[in-house]
Amino acid sequence: MKVTRHAASRRRRARTGTRGLWTTAIAALAATGVVLCLVMVLRPDGGSDPGRTVAASAADTPSSTTQGKPSRSPSPSLSPSTAPPTATPGASPSKPPAATPGARAAASKPARAASAEVPSAGRIRPGVTYRGLATHYDAADGNGACLFGPSDGLMIAAMNHTDYETSRACGAYIRVRAASGATVTVKITNECPLPCAPGQIDLSKQAFAKLGALSAGELSITWTLLSPSTSDTVAVRYKTGSTQYWCGIQVVGHRNPVARLEVRADGGWRALARTEFNYFLSEQGTGCGGALRITDIYGEQLQVDGIPVRADVLQPTGVQFRQH
Incomplete structure (x- = not known):
């Protein structure tokens, strides 16, 4: 009987041990399942609810990152409609920056003034100082390529071929100034053919003598267009x-x-x-x-x-x- 009780006791302990092992195993499996579920839910890639991912991203702190990229959404204050544009180096803006009204007026005023003053000016323009050489020729009675006929006076000149501009310079009055400061006003009645250079004025001998000695042959000059007073009519x-x-x-x-x-x-x-x-x-x-x-x-x-x-x-x- 004693042996039988000991054997029965060992069988009960064995059954109890077995039940304990199964209980431990089941608990371990349950814990493992819970961990797997948590991993699936919290994984940043697929398998989680998109809405939950956005919410988590919005809750991140500014310094949090995922794989080196910012994980927080842009701040509402820097939305596309209000955020400052990012310039691309070397790229031209698609639209020039808007200037202040005063700047626009200042920038456009010279163009308007030029257009209003000389809308039909050619090469010779009012208010412009031209540089060149003065030479001289025998003007005879003053007639020339402009075909005005004999001149009343001989304060006249021939315009170089380029600035003559298909007779556009004919009848123009110009003031010629030498380096010495001496000046003379002449009327263009003739053309000085090539090789007369742009800026060059071929003066009558009488006009050249107002600037320097005829023996000089040529003088460095500047000249400008005039709009003189006159009692004549067209x-x-x-x-x-x-x-x-x-x-x-x-x-x-x-x-x-x-x-x-x-x-x-x-x-x-x-x-x-x-x-x-x-x-x-x-x-x-x-x-x-x-x-x-x-x-x-x-x-x-x-x-x-x-x-x-x-x-x-x-x-x-x-x-x-x-x-x-």
Whole structure:
């Protein structure tokens, strides 16, 4: 009986030990399951609820990072609509920065002023000082490439070929100044052909003598365009051979350089082509003997009527451009 009780006791302890092992194993498995579930829920990559990931990201501190990249969302104060743009080195902005009203006015004022003052100026512009050489020639009676005819006085000059600009310089008044300070005012009546250089003025001997000795041959000079006072009025002359079917028209006695000449045609105005010999040509006779509109380099326009086709006759208009 004693042996039997000991054996029964060992069997009970064995069963108890076995139950304890199973209980421990089950508890361990349960704990493992809980850990796995937590890992699946808290993993930053797939397997978690997107809404929960965003919430976690928003709750991170500013210094928290995930794989080296900031994990917090941009602050609402730096939203795309208000955040300062990031410039790309070397890249031009797609839109220039807005200037203050005062800056815009200051930047645009010179352009407006230039356009308003000399809208039709060519190479020779008011307010500009040009540099070059003065030479001299025998002007005889003062007639030249501009075909104005003999001059009343010989304070005249020939403009270099470049600045002559297809007779645009004809009739212009310029003030020439030598390095010594001596000055002379001359009217352009002629062209100085190549190799006369841009800026060069070929003066009559009489005009050159106002600046220095003729024996010098040439002088360094500066010169500027003038708009002189005058009692003369503009006159119009039709070229020899002009008729109602073909005509050349010349403007004489103008205070400021002439930029354009137009004739009335088809209810409007048609500009005539300018020639090297200082006439505007109407090859088909358009506007010959009709109304004319003359524009100077400052944009002022003079309209004249009743100028009949009378070849090689100087016909006064009674009008003149304003002084500038």
